[in-house]
Amino acid sequence: MPSNKSVSEAPITQLLNCRILRDHRLQREDLWVREGKILDPEKLFFDEQAYADERVDCGGAIVAPGFIDVQLNGGYGVDFSQASDHVGAGVSLVARKLLEHGVTSFCPTLVTSPTHVYHKVLPQVKVQDGGRHGAGVLGVHLEGPFISAKKKGAHPEGFLRTFSGGGAAADLIDVYGGLDNVAVVTLAPELEGSQPAVDELRRRGVTVSLGHSVANLSQAEDAVRHGASFITHLFNAMLPFHHRDPGIVGLLTSDQIPPGRVVFYGMIADGIHTNPAALRIAHRAHPAGTQTLSGSIATMDACVRHFKRATGCSVEEALEAASLHPAQLLGISERKGTLDFGSHADFVLLDDELNVEATFISGQEVWRKTTQEQQ
CATH class of the missing domain: 2.30.40.10 (Urease, subunit C, domain 1)
Known part of the structure; x- marks a missing residue:
């Protein structure tokens, strides 16, 4: 026929x-x-x-569906936060290597850096489709510098920034130089002036994530009402859960989230950064928002396997945590993250x-x- x-x-x-x-x-x-x-x-x-x-x-x-990694700081000898004239070549190398781990799209991630690094690196990282040359680039994830000094982790304290009060748009452009190829920004919602910044980022189509923060639950909920929709590496670099004020972790079961809104969260499911019991607690409390991360030396496929073993979730749930959920987070699930x-x-x-x-x-x-x- x-x-x-x-x-x-x-x-x-x-x-x-x-x-x-x-x-x-x-x-x-x-x-x-x-x-x-x-x-x-x-x-x-x-x-x-x-x-x-x-x-x-x-x-x-x-x-x-192909795996989507929304937080990848580098790999294979490449650090995306290093300013050079060959950033594109480094992104291409990592993109090609990711294919063997089932990653078809990713967000190159920069940690807190001096202003000149953002101005040097960001123009060189272009949104592009994947193919035989490597995984597609969905946009850059900027993890900092608007984060808490108390929860900076490995971020260099000398380059941390606060909002000046002179206007969120001006602060963001001053630091980053532009937001054209930016997909995600991680910030601490307790910083003064963060709410206008969340509003501005959402207006520009950028996903806002909460992380490296000492925010209480009320501050976190307020950020979500303004449009924040993600938690960067849940449990890591934030206040520990406390029964009187669970902090950002409390978003998992908050009753103050606007109707129809889902707060997604990344977890470093490598068996080192996050205890398996914590993975189980988060998954059982809020399974629809789970997204596994290779925020360490672990690969995405290894994180998927560990997440399944640690939580006892189904094969389907483990796979969707690395595909459907990150696509939903980025607002691209009509074309990626599903079959x-x-x-x-x-x-x-x-x-x-x-x-x-x-x-x-x-x-x-x-x-x-x-x-x-x-x-």
Whole structure:
């Protein structure tokens, strides 16, 4: 039966013998791709009377949306916070290496830095689609410098900033130089002048995250009402939970969050930075907001596996924590983070232990485990 080429001349790829993560559950069905998008097979069969030009046997593998890492400070000898004329090359190197860990999109992250570093680095990091060259860049995550000195962690105290009171927009532009390629900003909501900054960032389409902070719960809730929607590495670099005032951690069960609003949170699920019991508490209190992070030397796929073991969550929940939830956080879930019809065909093939077997971007295989690596 001939393909209806009046719709598109592009070839159609069919992935068969697989379990697809769709609608929050693994389903035994085929995945159809054309021009980098997931196809609806019913429309393909009945409206176009089309067939597959290429078939890929997945050997029973799990097919899940590609992982999205919204906080990656560097890797493979590259530090995104180092000013140089070769920042783009460093981002490209990391982007290529991430493919073997199932990451199809990421946010290069800068820690607190002097102003000249932001002005040097940010213009060199461009939002771009992924492909054989590496994972896509969704925008920069700026972790600081508007954070608390008491919870600075490894951030250099000498470069921390407060808001001047001369206008949030002026402060942000003065420090960063511009926000065109910025996806996320982490700040401490207790800093004076932070509310106008949250308003300004949200007006510009930037996701606001709370972190490196000594904020109490009321201050955190107020920031959420102004548009903050993320918590940077939950439990780390913030006040510990206290029954009288749980601080930022209290957002997990707060009844003051505006209706329909979800507060997402990242956790360093590497088995070192966050105790497994803390992972279980957070997940059981607020499973819809979980997002695993490779905020250490651990890779994203390793964090997914550890998160599943530590919390006892389902395979589906572990995978969505690294794909659907970060996409929802960034407001891009209509095109990434799912395998819904019409979404970008960025996906990963995994075995039952959630080891990555192959990575696809826009329907094209960009990495596959070799026989030697399997041994």
